[in-house]
Amino acid sequence: MKTLRKTWALLLFLSGIVFAGEGMWTFDNPPKKLLKEKYGFDVTQEWLDHVRMASVRFNDGGSGSFVSPNGLVMTNHHVGLGQLQKMSKEGNDYVENGFFAKTNAEEVKCVDLELNVLMAMQNVTANVTEAVKGKTGPEAAMARRAVLAQLQKEIGEKSGMRADLVSLYNGAEYWIYSYKKFTDIRLVMAPEQQIAFFGGDPDNFTFPRYDLDMCFFRAYENGKPYNPPHYLKWKTAGAADGELVFTSGHPGSTARQQTMAQIEYLRDYQIPYQLKNFKRRLESLKAYSARGEEQSRRALSLIFGLENSQKAIGGQYSGLLDKNLMSKKQNDEKELRDRVNADPELKAKYAWAWDTIAVAMQRNKEKFNELSYRGVTGSLAPRALTIARYAAEMKKPNGERLPQYQDANLKATLENLYSPAPVYLDFEQVQLQDRFEEALEVLGANDPWVKAVLEGRTPQATAELLITNTRISDVAFRKALIEAGSDEILKSNDPMIKMALRIAPIGDEMRQWQEKNVNAALAPAVEATGKARFAVYGKELPPDANFTLRLSFGEVKGFPMNGTKAPSLTTMYGLYDRAFSFQNQKDFELPKRFQDGVGKLNLTTPMNFVSTNDIIGGNSGSPVINAKAEVVGLIFDGNIESLPGRFAYSEEKNRAVSVHPGVMIETMRKLYDANILADELEGILTKPEPKKESPAKNTKPAKKKKK
């Protein structure tokens, strides 16, 4: 059996097809054959529809799922963190102290959270092909953009749902995804950040791990808890070692189908720039953070995000510096190009593309600094830029506008612009000044963008002047400007708006240069490599991730680690071991609740576990489900060995890290006085179940058990 499987894996490898566990599959194309052959599991359309409609996208960059008939949504604490911070006020710190609403009335409304549920997927590739027929270059791009904007608008208007344009396989397929949208989201439960992110940055992206990285929200519709037609049942016992498990979530981005030229650009330009940038911004944020407790609270989420990115991108970078990985990528590309060249028809259609991409990447390299360092940061300056761009774009017809100003997206753009989330002026100023200093250092004082920003002042004086005098932090001011229209914006005296109006054209010019000299060639070439891959391997390979809903499969399984083996799961015993090993200090300090409550707990309760599922950033908060679509875990991280997964998946060491349902129920019942929530998850009815409008098609009613 072992030998057979090895041989089979080898054959698949040789023919460029995926390994077991590899792949973030679209819901229209799950690896049915593989799942049948390897696990004897039949993926039915019913199962797929149920899982898809129980899956939730957190639009600020995470995943989640419906886990009760009353609209309860499960995600990670670190996905909810931004909202928790925005809700918090002095003396009312949900991040530090956690939160639990015993009744619906106690639930706290999120400031600006949007959740999406993927209700329909429509393949519009044929429409695009038809629209661009006979056209090439910019003309084709324009035609494609126009037809897609049109389709997006039509489909959205017809369904009344949010319609998103989705490009797969490097543009070999175009889809419109329709989402049911929720904007009334209320916080139900969050543990203390100290336990959600136990181990802090050191333990981030590692395993064995001991985090309670969970957060529960409730979706409301018309002021009442929403009753989703599909939600996932709960299994407190979790999954067994070796059991087949799935994740359904929204991986943000992979680069597995990029060409060597693109990957080398990442390795030699983009990623070194990012790592330098993270380091600089972290230094600046930590200096700000050190000013006081309130400043520390404000900077927390950004610091966490940057440290997270720093470790993530650093891990990717190590993959790109790994000779084995790079030579595997090189071989893959060689094989694909050889197969393209061996077929006269494919050769004529696609063989040119790789060199074209290489030329385009070379051009990008030449303008790298201008493209990278001419940018603002924080939350105010980008909003001023949105307003300045709005003024220009709204004078154009819909199809010619930048995507975010087109009718289909404008509402979301403005909603984002009007976010009432608090703005901290001193914090904004620190970030702006640092960014300006960096641009000055790298681009020099004579760079047009630098000149337009500084107008001869120092970065410090500029940041101070802008922040002191702008009114952009006032939502009403932003709204008033937009409502006054383009001409009023162009006449504004606000210094931040004025700066935005000065730099927007420079940015536009850069973008146009890039559009003309890089993207115009790159887009069709990338599409051609996607189509070539498609022609050679078909849909046996999944497309790169792009924050759309994907299904991944895998097994609960430990891995070889630093000379020994990591188990497939950890227990609550280990949480206390790690805390006391570090003298209960800093990142390893237990919340008081956990220190005082240790005697109440069954410490053999599983805490976190790993599986071979292929995931990446954006999957945070994804449910891990078994073959019966029951929740057996909550994705919150990948191990350090999974980071090069952006470019290639390794079954041996790549692991997804999840919170076990056992620890969620154990702590809710024993430490958080949250039996009512545990009951809701476990399907134990403590109050009459509200009427459902459309009962779940694929799920049995919740088990009725009296506690």
Place this chain on the structure above:
Amino acid sequence: MKTLRKTWALLLFLSGIVFAGEGMWTFDNPPKKLLKEKYGFDVTQEWLDHVRMASVRFNDGGSGSFVSPNGLVMTNHHVGLGQLQKMSKEGNDYVENGFFAKTNAEEVKCVDLELNVLMAMQNVTANVTEAVKGKTGPEAAMARRAVLAQLQKEIGEKSGMRADLVSLYNGAEYWIYSYKKFTDIRLVMAPEQQIAFFGGDPDNFTFPRYDLDMCFFRAYENGKPYNPPHYLKWKTAGAADGELVFTSGHPGSTARQQTMAQIEYLRDYQIPYQLKNFKRRLESLKAYSARGEEQSRRALSLIFGLENSQKAIGGQYSGLLDKNLMSKKQNDEKELRDRVNADPELKAKYAWAWDTIAVAMQRNKEKFNELSYRGVTGSLAPRALTIARYAAEMKKPNGERLPQYQDANLKATLENLYSPAPVYLDFEQVQLQDRFEEALEVLGANDPWVKAVLEGRTPQATAELLITNTRISDVAFRKALIEAGSDEILKSNDPMIKMALRIAPIGDEMRQWQEKNVNAALAPAVEATGKARFAVYGKELPPDANFTLRLSFGEVKGFPMNGTKAPSLTTMYGLYDRAFSFQNQKDFELPKRFQDGVGKLNLTTPMNFVSTNDIIGGNSGSPVINAKAEVVGLIFDGNIESLPGRFAYSEEKNRAVSVHPGVMIETMRKLYDANILADELEGILTKPEPKKESPAKNTKPAKKKKK
């Protein structure tokens, strides 16, 4: 402070001097200045003498220490394991069940254990220099050997102690070390192997770790517990994070002063051979082990030893494949050679040596297979060879004999030969057959050694014939042969003796070839590099390890591990986490005592900890002591990152792994019903202290406290 220390470390590095924590120092030359400057610690002669005479060498390859006024000796379970196995009979398995003697009368005498305590060290370098003056080549080697044998004999006879010849700094210094010798050693306490070696081979050489790798013996003299003049006091609380700690023990071997030619020989010949050999022997032993429970028990210690060596040598090998380490070694060698070449006197004396070593290693490479594969294995065939060699060597004058047949060593050689430890014939046969098969494969049927062994039979038939018909397994038979003398041995009809008599001359011939073509040149050249290093750096660098007593210093300190940090210590919570993480299975199964007794334990008790002390195999069982020479730990392993330490020390990641005194006392009192032993360690008197013949000079009397 941080910057200062960095600079200082850099300066030391540039001048070829050791890093903080580096070095296995001889007791005549501890790093006094470094300890004073870095830790403010004054190493007094009194402190050194006290620690030295409280340290114990386990002659079968480990370390230990006196830890009570009544001759209690602490070491590792894996150091005592061989004895535990020899004591065990069916239904009386001390390895599986552990052991505790509540009274002296219940203590079990070891089968063939010898302990040594280093009482005196005499530098005889001047005598050697005098003896070899004006001589070169084989003549010098012969003169050196003769004067050393003479000195060893004289010193031993005068002191009545065991006198060992010790060569340091590649022969730049010669010493005679005098040991007080104990052969009446009795077992006091051993835990179950399952907890001593919790985590088994996977966790071996790793940290975080959860092992109770302790074993207690008692040294007897004249049938009574020995009262050592020096023993180490006990500190149950252990050492604090960052505290200065020492180890005093017997590191077996390092290769830090070897030349690049020697290291490359290890990398390209010796170590690949060893790894291949381990793999083969393990396969054979595991097949034998699978025959039944009794066979499994017999093979256990050998399998453990081989797996241990496999991981250790594998870790060393990874160091030799590491470009950074190799380029550091290359730079070190270059610097030393440059400094030698820059000084006309040093150049004339030593510059030739490196090339001579390279030539010698090249010759070794050419005869590698003959040198490596012409050897027997098991315990019977080597004894037959000892007897055959005895017959030949005893006809020569003392000074010309092979070292182990010289008067000073003969007694130890014969004691080893007469060991009453049980021999398992089927086990011997399996090992011999496998070894013969390997020799046949590699050397071919026409190799003289292979011919002499097999005499035309198959390896299987040969092994069967030898084992079935030999009487070597009978101690009385061995004794009778030796007592009958050389001529009777030469006439023996025993097939194993006959084979030994056939192959001994072939082995002698190989050894003579090697002596003449390799060692004759190598020994003076290696000595010259040692003297060159000595001339350039003096005794600021310690000599390579050679299973003589060494002092190492360091700090209790965690380390960066697989993306996160390993803490400096683990707690008993972690033991239960790791057990339950692996479903309490196989290597991670807790003994019943630990499963049932969890409720009695304080799980915050520290279990294992790491420190930067520079140690290596042979240090197992060494006490870790604080500045007051109190026991704060028991060395039992190094982390996986320490394995390349054979060639170079890295303060960043190289860690010694120890059992914490806290877990020893906690489990003795709560699980092993061994309060009396815990009391003896903690200095709590539960019975009148026996009269001492010579009260400890440097230690206060044990604290008198009533329990």
